[in-house]
Amino acid sequence: MAKLPKVPKRIPKPPGPPTPPPRARPQYPGPRQVYPSTGRDAAKRVWEERPRIADSMLSEEAKRAPAHVNKVQRWRQIPIFLGGLTAFGLGMYGMQLYNSIITAEEVENLPEDFIDRFDKEAEGYDEKVNMAETLLLLNKRRKDITKRVRGHVLEVAVGTGRNIPYYPTKQCATVTLLDYSAPMLAVAKRKWKDTHPEYFSRVFFKHQSALQPITPPFDARDGYDTVVQTMGLCSTPDPIKLLHNLEAATNEDGGRILLLEHGRSHYQWMNDMLDKTASGHADAHGCFWNKDIGGIVEKSGLEVVDLKRYNFGTTWWIELKPRQGKGYKRPVTMAIVDAVKGSEEQAPVSPASGSGVPQRSWWSFWR
Numbered sequence: 502m503a504k505l506p507k508v509p510k511r512i513p514k515p516p517g518p519p520t521p522p523p524r525a526r527p528q529y530p531g532p533r534q535v536y537p538s539t540g541r542d543a544a545k546r547v548w549e550e551r552p553r554i555a556d557s558m559l560s561e562e563a564k565r566a567p568a569h570v571n572k573v574q575r576w577r578q579i580p581i582f583l584g585g586l587t588a589f590g591l592g593m594y595g596m597q598l599y600n601s602i603i604t605a606e607e608v609e610n611l612p613e614d615f616i617d618r619f620d621k622e623a624e625g626y627d628e629k630v631n632m633a634e635t636l637l638l639l640n641k642r643r644k645d646i647t648k649r650v651r652g653h654v655l656e657v658a659v660g661t662g663r664n665i666p667y668y669p670t671k672q673c674a675t676v677t678l679l680d681y682s683a684p685m686l687a688v689a690k691r692k693w694k695d696t697h698p699e700y701f702s703r704v705f706f707k708h709q710s711a712l713q714p715i716t717p718p719f720d721a722r723d724g725y726d727t728v729v730q731t732m733g734l735c736s737t738p739d740p741i742k743l744l745h746n747l748e749a750a751t752n753e754d755g756g757r758i759l760l761l762e763h764g765r766s767h768y769q770w771m772n773d774m775l776d777k778t779a780s781g782h783a784d785a786h787g788c789f790w791n792k793d794i795g796g797i798v799e800k801s802g803l804e805v806v807d808l809k810r811y812n813f814g815t816t817w818w819i820e821l822k823p824r825q826g827k828g829y830k831r832p833v834t835m836a837i838v839d840a841v842k843g844s845e846e847q848a849p850v851s852p853a854s855g856s857g858v859p860q861r862s863w864w865s866f867w868r
């Protein structure tokens with residue numbers, strides 16, 4: 502009997518697919534090889550290759566050369582792109598505005614003041630207004646106004662502190678930031694700490710109404726040198742009283758009140774739109790956007806040093822000066838008399854308004 506073959510210990514594997522050749526290692530550039538340029542380099546190169554006035558003198562043949570044609574075409578894309586982006590932004594804004602106008606309803610029984618709206622909206626306020634402010638170039642106006650502050654500075658209705666990043670702290674002796682809404686002021690305080698951590702011992706946060714007397718810091722003997730308010734008249738129930746109160750806190754020798762406000766436009770069609778939507782907007786966001794800012798300033802009687810308008814006249818830039826005898830200036834002799842008498846804690850009423858406006862304690866004279 503034939504012998505059976507021996508059972509193999511291991512069953513041989515069927516031959517698999519052929520093994521691929523080892524992968525070629527990627528060739529990295531050697532130390533002297535030039536790496537691809539960064540975006541910055543590319544932008545620099547494009548800028549250097551920009552069309553120049555001298556190009557207009559080129560011969561017809563040179564103008565038709567592919568390199569020249571490419572260069573001109575590349576540069577033409579930039580204004581087309583920017584124009585398109587602006588048109589898109591304005592279109593979106595216009596659509597939003599149009600939508601809110603056609604669906605607007607008159608809201609009745611509005612409250613006297615809207616502080617509760619600001620209390621509620623404080624945390625998301627910046628995100629909400631960012632887009633509109635960018636389209637209206639308000640950041641530039643904010644920068645311009647803040648650049649002008651100097652000495653003892655007061656900003657009222659500071660809100661979330663949208664001007665804070667632009668403060669030139671080197672030219673400020675003290676900075677006082679005031680708002681009637683505690684949550685808004687809390688956001689401003691946080692922003693100040695983030696943007697000016699080095700300037701902390703001379704910044705004061707006041708939680709009070711700007712319609713109430715505002716007392717300057719001890720060493721601002723003659724009142725504030727600069728008083729700033731941006732987008733504040735729109736949300737106060739008594740804007741003339743507010744302006745008088747700001748005047749009463751301002752140093753009448755050279756002090757200035759700087760306002761950046763929004764209100765009525767140069768154009769009737771726009772004012773009609775603002776009027777139609779004003780009560781609904783105020784109910785939702787706490788501000789009336791159809792106020793006659795020029796009329797308010799005129800009625801207040803304060804002296805106008807400069808007035809400019811932007812965005813169809815709805816953005817108002819105003820520089821005011823306190824009237825003599827209405828600003829914050831207390832004769833030194835009165836302070837001496839008080840100090841000698843030492844009888845009263847509160848100094849007599851300042852000549853500012855005769856109604857209890859800024860008062861300093863007699864002892865502040867010594868600071």
Ligand SMILES: C[S@@+](CC[C@H](N)C(=O)[O-])C[C@H]1O[C@@H](n2cnc3c(N)ncnc32)[C@H](O)[C@@H]1O
Pocket residue numbers: 616619657658659660661662663664679680681682685709710711712730731732733736737788
């Ligand atoms: C429209 S926001 C403007 C905030 C900021 N100034 C800006 O430019 O973005 C109006 C601010 O005014 C404040 N405000 C309204 N009435 C006030 C009053 N009587 N005294 C102080 N602040 C007031 C509100 O709390 C709110 O923060």
